[in-house]
Amino acid sequence: MSEITITLPDGSSRTLPEGATIFDAAASIGAGLAKAAIAGKVDGQLVDVAAVVPDRAKVEIITEKSPEALEIIRHSTSHLMAQAVKELFPDAKVTIGPAIETGFYYDFDVQKPFSPEDLEKIERKMAELASANLKIERQVLSKAEALELFGRMGEIYKVELIEDLPAETVSVYRQGSFVDLCRGPHLPSTSWCKAFKVTSIAGAYWRGDEKRKMLQRVYGTAFIDKKELDAYLMRLEEAKRRDHRKLGRELDLFSFSDEVGAGLVIWHPKGAMLRTVLEDFERKEHFRRGYDIVLGPQILKTELWQRSGHYENYRENMYFTEVDEQSYGVKPMNCLSHMMIYKSQLRSYRDLPLRFFELGTVHRHERAGVLHGLLRVRGFTQDDAHILCTPEQLDEEIKGVISFVNDVMGIFGFEYEMELSTRPEKSIGSDEDWERATNALLGALRDTGRPFEINEGDGAFYGPKIDIKLRDALDRRWQCATIQCDFTLPERFDLTYIDAGGEKKRPVMVHRVILGAIERFIGVLIEHYAGSFPVWLSPVQAIVLTVTDAQQPFAEEVFQQLRQLGIRVQKDFRNEKLGFKIREAQLQKIPYMLVIGNQEVESATVTPRQRDGQNLPAMKIDQFCEHIEKEVRSFH
Template identity: 60%
Template sequence: MKLDKGTNLLEYVKKNKLKDIVAAKVNGKVVDLDITLDSDSDVEFIDVNSKEGLDILRHSAAHIMAQAIQKLFPDAKFAIGPAIENGFYYDIDVGRTLGEDDLKKIEKEMKKIVGANYPFKRRELSKQEAVEYFKQKGDEYKVEIIEDIDDDVVSFYTQGDFTDLCRGPHIPSTGYLKYFKLLSVAGAYFKGDENRPMLQRVYGAAFATKQQLDNYLRFLKEVKKRDHRKLGKQLDLFSITDEVGPGLIIWHPKGAMLRYLIEDFERKEHLKRGYEFVKGPEILRTDLWKRSGHFDHYRENMYFTEIDNQSFGIKPMNCLGHIMVYKSKKRSYRELPKRYFELGVVHRHEKSGVLHGLLRVREFTQDDAHIFCRPDQLNDEIIGVLNFVQDVMGLFGFEYDLEISTRPENSIGTDEQWELATNALINALKSTGKKYDINEGDGAFYGPKIDVKLKDAIGRSWQCATIQCDFTLPERFNLTYIDEDGKEKQPVMVHRVILGSIERFIAILIENYEGDFPLWIAPVQVRVIPVSVKHEEYANKVYERLKDSGVRVEFESRNETLSKKIRFGETDKIPYLVIVGDKEIENNNIAVRKRKEGDLGCFSIDEFVKHIEEEVSSRR
């Protein structure tokens, strides 16, 4: 809309009862409401329910939290406090570790600040004045942040007795923040640098309505209940210890069995689709990583070592080993496509602050494959991978979205190569009729990619499968094939994973199923429970029969009551409990109880084994 010179936007909003408006765009620039137009202007009001409006609300919530922290901890120092998805955080230094009681006190103080309805007031200072202001306060973090700013003038915002460096804009006053909740405290290095001080990051959630906040808090409760780290410990799947090192996983027998089942499934599925198994070394000469471009474009994520005065890089990806397999002999056009598959162990130098259970680790296994094909085969090969993804995600019950990630700034190759590769991905998706979004600038350094983002049982999105089209590495490594005209031609290389990191996918499975795995991948399918000690001999015979039939079975040997043994089975999320007592011994059968369904009645052992086999084969 067009508004006249001299109009105060905040007064206009109040006069017209535009209660959900928190900021505005004046001639395209986002501004605070409390300004008076200095000329006739195009004005677009920003609603708190929009993404921009929520970001402004949440960033303002971070300032209100900082004000509350300063009230409770007068010597507190502050780094950054941005809006994030669903909320906000502030990195702070208060001289001690904050706990749950501190969060309650901070939240209580925030409510007082909201109730006081302090207006947010903006002013500008020279960069030097801003530095002096924070030096006097003794806040070296703000001083360093200001010194990194290129502008000669910076803006400050004040609400009540709290002033902070900020670009803005903000909500008109603290009273606009009604629905918020402080959530947690975590460690965060200043500027994300492990060599800088460790600060405390206080997280909060903020929404435009009470219902939205309540829904989000319920969602967080569900997330907490499904946390793979908690369930991994409860179900005895894996552990991570400081003694071994952060980001390094110790797989326990049940977790290792889960891995084996998924990897075995993957091997069989790849064989069905014409892939050949290969295996490359975990360290390769650094010269190879320089040739590929990894040394210049991915070095910060790699580990290096020296052997006999020669430098080696520990592989973060499997592509170079597969390139060497292809390069090992001359290739004919009749051989192509070559599809090489490896469950390859890789290592990546992740900062400790981003490590998270199985989801973000330093050593993991990729279900990695590389397809070397002729340009005329490229479309079919990409479609084949897309179909592979669809089959596997459908088996696990995952829906998913697709994105094409395009050329990043940090990349190799010519514009022509990138255009060919990007168009190949787009054409393959169009030919399948699948919808996709464009994710600008997030491709691999050597080529664009299709990213597959699956949705789990509670609506979260996870990046797993990826399909990358690459014209650059075949050129760098002089990969060729002899075409039907007798001339050497360059193949196209498709990098792809289906599950991605096995560790990450298992974390997603744990949280998606809440540890209640489908029978075909359950580490333990059956637990045999003798009612008492006198029934153990027969129960052992049942155990041995089931084990010999290929059932993954364990024996309950604890000297507890039957009700407790059944409760243990429920807690351990065992799909089937087989109970053996006097009646079962007399009738030479077993009583079967299924998790979440209860008693199924009595079966002969052969009937039960058949029942298990049918359920496994259906992959329910």
């Protein structure tokens, strides 16, 4: 019998019979490894355990301890869920079911929407199919065979997918009576699906197209063992408790209205105050770092958007209007106005760098299906800035922005990760400019000494970018800050400066945000703090409470004094029991409750009670203000 030779990750080699599989390779190393194998890698490509290994291949055995294991488990569990749905609802048509960061989902076309009770039935059926230990087998079919198979089954969505595939062959996976179109790889059998949960349901358009049919998207999650699943489900419950949409209503911060329009935020007094505090903080921090505040119009002529490349590359996300027979684009970004400010006069190298900062409100067309509270809206405000500098200043400016991000994230208590997003398929500018921009970002990142990832092909259409993803209290990742390096738009808008030799040169432009969209960042903050904002950020820092009506005159004096001293204060003088008023203030997550009884009236003091229930000693009003100011200073 002919033999093959394979190389293992440690550099050692094994000789196997021709036709040997990943399982055979694992068995040649040890029986324990063969038993633990769930997939393999052949020359870096993930494959099933039943895949035949070619001669001279580099082979790696994938077990539950491998980094790739969780995605394979989740992908296979999505197929398990689809099989359960088909057995319970035979008329259901299956579409696509990928693994995602938090688990998996599968979209189904069903006559009647799923109910919560249906989800419980699906999960029970999944457990039954998993315990049946059904073998999962891969089969390669010609395109014609696959079309005939799924056509016969009435799976019209699979037929559409196959018709769109350029390949002449496709792979399908079978487990029991269920068959699905898929690249794989998958687990060896359904018994490897040991810890899963069907979590929720939502609507989703077929292929994300609002003109296509609305499907039922069933979400689930899966883990290697039940302990990890239970820990995740606990985090999920905590995330529901912290949901910014729920807390936004309870704390009376903001609302949405169908009468106004989807994705458009209405800020209530406390929410608007929270925004104001955050924006004032932003202005102060930008002033400290040498930024000039600017403001641009909401609409600009369409010709400008055509010159910038937005019309060609970003048009589907923009809104347009017409004024006096002239076409205008509602701005989705602030960069054009900032370039106009730069062009308004002759610039010298001595003027640079120029840092233009704008809390600029922009509008972008987001599909209805992706709108999500404050986290994905159609109208929002960015803490947007554009730095125009010489190429020689670029490295220092990029590092300055990274330092700015680091300082601000520290104030809010966020850890963060960084990644470099490179040139996308749809882009403008020369190869040379893209290389210069990418190298500038890369060099600055390396100099920070912090780890970062490369995110191929996800840059802006005009330049590469550093994306900063913060981690919140539940260890979730949120994209907020970004730093984009752009040689292209200064070229398109003919931006110049006079260098030391009297010659015209082209500046470089850095597009950057620190918090990103203010709306999105506030949504993240609400969930990060579970609505219990630190004192410096709280829209209401204190509330004055009376024990009886007799204390109202003094309590009103206290309220007015605190307001005059700059404390964000409310009052509750209702004829209610003190315990009831305290509980309401605690539910509103107000940091301090100032209880006014007869003793406080006689001594002209206040007795602060913290929202965690701890009482502070009685103190004069100016002492309480000093206490608040000291706490505010401790944050920034």
